[in-house]
Amino acid sequence: MARVGWVESPLQLVNAVEYAAAVGDPVHLCLRAGVPQLGDTGRLFAPSLPRGVTMSGPWRSATRSPMTMARRRLIGDANSGQLRVLTTFTGARDxxxxxxxSGTLSLARxxxxxxxxxxHGKQESALHRVLGAAASVRMRTAAEDGRLTVFTAYPEADAVGALRSLGATVVRNDYSWLRSSAFVTDAADAEHVVVGSALVDDGYLDADAYAAWLAGLAREGGVxxxxxxxxxxxxxxRWAQIDGVDVRRPVLPIEILLAGMPGVRRVTTLPSSVVATLSTLLDASVHLDVTHVPEQWFTSRADRSVRELLEDVVNRGRSSAAA
Structure with missing residues (x-):
């Protein structure tokens, strides 16, 4: 019987397919409705999926998808409200x-x-807190019973290692499937790419500081x-009004787009989960520049947990590149 996965983002879809390709586990992926880029990514992947991998959707709710009855499951965001409900009332099982x-490191911790x-960094309702506590007990018990596997680009992270000590199985994601696939995209070429961050819109970074950072990069040459x-x-x-900044609105994950830009020589990013993925995916000739976030860029909403998580993401990304 195939494992059933609930996929809510393009990155989750990439990693779910990578898992199936790496371990040879038949997987049926349920794609959530209303997620930008997810449907486009699914259509791009469909002709090249590994044997045993199928997709369906879009599904508006995990509780109305094949996930509900599945005993063998795959998830990306355990903090999802729908998945908290499923885990609380039906268990973690396999x-x-x-x-x-970066949510994976927060979950593991x-x-x-x-x-x-x-x-991390979010105010949650009483119901979500109750479900979060119950789902955590279910998943921790699954780890202790050997029924939890973490497929990750951060296998060396301390929190992931602690889960391994509890009894969870940890499998490294080296993006072999994506690196071996030659997807044709309509991405225009570029020499210097800046990977955008949601930290401003999430309320953690000052918008003026972020704009000044972009302007400084653009003065070195167009980005x-x-x-x-x-x-x-x-x-x-606002970013598009900065001289030398060409904002493009991709319909595919950044990892796939960059693979289709052979002229790229430099990729600049703030601390982000893409540090680990791009460290693995980018050609050795491409310079990956991770900009440290100065203390004065943070807003009052960026508590200690947010800042530590950003630093952990960068450190683990560098460890992945060195591995």
Whole structure:
């Protein structure tokens, strides 16, 4: 019987397919409705999916998808409200967790310490906190019973190592499937690409400081800006008004677009989950420049957990590049 996955973002889709390709596990992926880029990525992948991998959707709810009855599951965002409900009331059973950006490290840290599941830096309702606590117990028990697998680009992270000590299986994601695939995209070429960040729109970074950073990069030569999928239209309009910044609105994940830009020589990013993926995917001739976030850029909403998580993402990305 195929493992059933609930996919809510393009990155989750990439990592779910990578898992299936790496371990040879038949997987049926349920794609969530209403997620920008997800349908386009699914259509691009469809002709090249590994044997045993199928997709369906779009599904508006995990509770109305094949996930509900599945005993073998795959998820990316355990903090999703729908998945908290499923995990709380139906158990973790046989569960695989794939990376959903930096949220994976936050999840691992909370499970390892026995803390409730919660989105870092976010105020949650009482119901979400109750579900987060219950789902955390279910998943930690699954780890202790050997029923939890973490498929990640951050296998060396301390929190992930702590989960391994609990009994979870940890499998490294080296993006072999994506690196071996030659997807044809309509991405225009670029020499210097800046990977956009949602930290401004999430309320963690000062917009003026971010704009000044972009302007400084543009003064060194024109840059192509590939937005994060959560960046708002108003923010992108502001960045596009900066001299030398060419904002493009991609319909595919950044990792796939960069693979289709053979002229790229430099990629600049703030601390982000793309540090680990791009460290693996980019050609050795491409310089990956990770900009440290100065203290004065942070807003009051960026608490200690947010700042530590950003630093952890960068450190683990560098470890992945050195591995």
């Amino acid at each position: 569960l695989v967790v794939v990376d959903d950006g 909370r499970l390892a310490k026995g803390l409730p599941l919660a989105r 192509t800006y590939l937005p994060h999928r959560r960046e708002r239209r108003e923010s992108l309009s």
